[in-house]
Each structure stands twice: as C-alpha cells, then as structure tokens.
Amino acid sequence: MRGRDEDTGEFLDISRSQNRRDALDVLALGEKLVALTPAQLARVPVPEDLLPHIAEAKRITAHIAHKRQLAFLAKHMRREDDAALDAIRDALDANSETSRREVATMHRVEDWRERLLKDGDKALGALLDEYPHADRQQLRTLVRNAQAEKAKNKPPRAYREIYQLLRTLLLPAALGLDAANLTAADDLDDQDDQHDQDGDDSAED
Structure with a gap:
C-alpha cells in the first residue's frame, strides 16, 4: 500500500516512502544531537564536519531559522555512511542510560x-x-x-x-x-x- 506525502498530498511509491521515513529519522537524530549539552555531545562520536552545523543549530533560537538549520544539519548527516549514524545512535542510547x-x-x-x-x-x-x-x-x-x-x-x-x-x-x-x-x-x-x-x-x- 502506497503512502501519501503529508506536505504535498502526493502518493509515494515504496522507495520514496522509505526515503522519506529515513530522512525524518535522520532529522530526529539531528534534533537529539542539538539538544545535548556539551558534556553529553563529547561522549558521542560525531564526525568533525557535523560539529559546526550542530553548534549553529544550538545558537539559533528563532523558530523558522532553527528549523531551517536543523534541516541543513540533517542534509549533511545523510551524507555520512550508515556506520557513522549507527555509532551516533548507539552512543545516544548509552547517554540515555547514563x-x-x-x-x-x-x-x-x-x-x-x-x-x-x-x-x-x-x-x-x-x-x-x-x-x-x-x-x-x-x-x-x-x-x-x-x-x-x-x-x-x-x-x-x-x-x-x-x-x-x-x-x-x-x-x-x-x-x-x-x-x-x-x-x-x-x-x-x-x-x-x-x-x-x-x-x-x-x-x-
């Protein structure tokens, strides 16, 4: 069964639906990183090239601009390989236990x-x-x-x-x-x- 894009109303094929879910998952992951304190972030194996984008998202508080920066962060995160993102998820789980x-x-x-x-x-x-x-x-x-x-x-x-x-x-x-x-x-x-x-x-x- 095909899904429907909530923003456009268009029907999505299976691959597009999965891609959208993956993108939203990465966006949520980025939001978690931005919400961390510096001490917590230091315990997460975040690639160096992502750190400036995380810092910028933390700095921006205006709602629309903050949302735009989160999307920009997620775009860069999607360029990382799966192993890097999985390592981040594992570390966040460990942080939750901590x-x-x-x-x-x-x-x-x-x-x-x-x-x-x-x-x-x-x-x-x-x-x-x-x-x-x-x-x-x-x-x-x-x-x-x-x-x-x-x-x-x-x-x-x-x-x-x-x-x-x-x-x-x-x-x-x-x-x-x-x-x-x-x-x-x-x-x-x-x-x-x-x-x-x-x-x-x-x-x-």
Missing part, C-alpha cells in the same frame, strides 16, 4: 544532604563508611555553616556547596568515571551556560 543513572544519583545526593543536616556526625560517619576518601572536616564545616544559614535565614551558600561536594563524591562511582572527568564535563557545561548568558546580554544591548 542520564537515568545521573538522575538516580542526584536523588541519593539530595538524600545524603538532608541526612547530614538532620543527623550531623552520625550521618557523616555513615557517609565516610561508604566513601572513605571524603573530606570529613570540609563536610563537617559545610554542614555547620548550612545549619547556621538556615537558622539566620541567610542565602543557602553552604547548602549548595554540600550538594556539589556530594555530587562530585557520588556521581563518578555511579557512572564509572573519575573525579577529573566529572570536573571536565562540568566545566564544559559551565562554559556553555556562560556562552548562553553572554548571548542573552548581547541581545539586550
């Missing part, structure tokens, strides 16, 4: 932070049993500072620092990374956030 583990770990980080604030040294001892390389004195100081902040209704600076410290402690083990890799990934995300902020500031000028 994201699930990241979310689960973030929940553990939040739980540990609340335990530390509630139970103090008792919770700290339990944390050190599980992560003996953690800095006892730094954590104890941050916990006390966070408790003081809450009591005096001050900005939760130490509260946020506890989260970052626990994240650096728990996440590498969950993802099979070392702390240096995690820090490098965070730096990439921070640079991207700063780039976005600079772009917003320029638009306001």
